[in-house]
Amino acid sequence: MAVEHVVVTSTTDSEAAALDLAARVVEARLGACAQVVGPITSVYRWDGAVRTGREWRVEIKTTAGRVAELTGRLRQLHGYDLPEVIATPIVGGSAEYLAWLETETAG
Numbered sequence: 001m002a003v004e005h006v007v008v009t010s011t012t013d014s015e016a017a018a019l020d021l022a023a024r025v026v027e028a029r030l031g032a033c034a035q036v037v038g039p040i041t042s043v044y045r046w047d048g049a050v051r052t053g054r055e056w057r058v059e060i061k062t063t064a065g066r067v068a069e070l071t072g073r074l075r076q077l078h079g080y081d082l083p084e085v086i087a088t089p090i091v092g093g094s095a096e097y098l099a100w101l102e103t104e105t106a107g
Contacts, residue, residue, distance in 0.1 A: 005061070006064055006089055007060065008062060008085060008087050011084050012080065021078070022034035031105065032061050036056055037056065067087050
């Protein structure tokens, strides 16, 4: 089955930064919508040490065809040296919602 729709996830260090990322990618039609979730606590290894930090997650709904451009834009906008950008396939859902998602991300 070919994937047509995805949720792209990223995290950042503040609510303001997460809201800015969300607004800018939706405004650019790289995502149909984005939710900001947080704060969350992340535990990760960076520069050889295990660290814990407070972050906000941005979940962007888009089409598979927009992932490469969205990834590039997130890298440009992001404040992290190595931002999390993960695309998770949407394997089902409301046909009307998925059609709306396609319309809103048409470039």
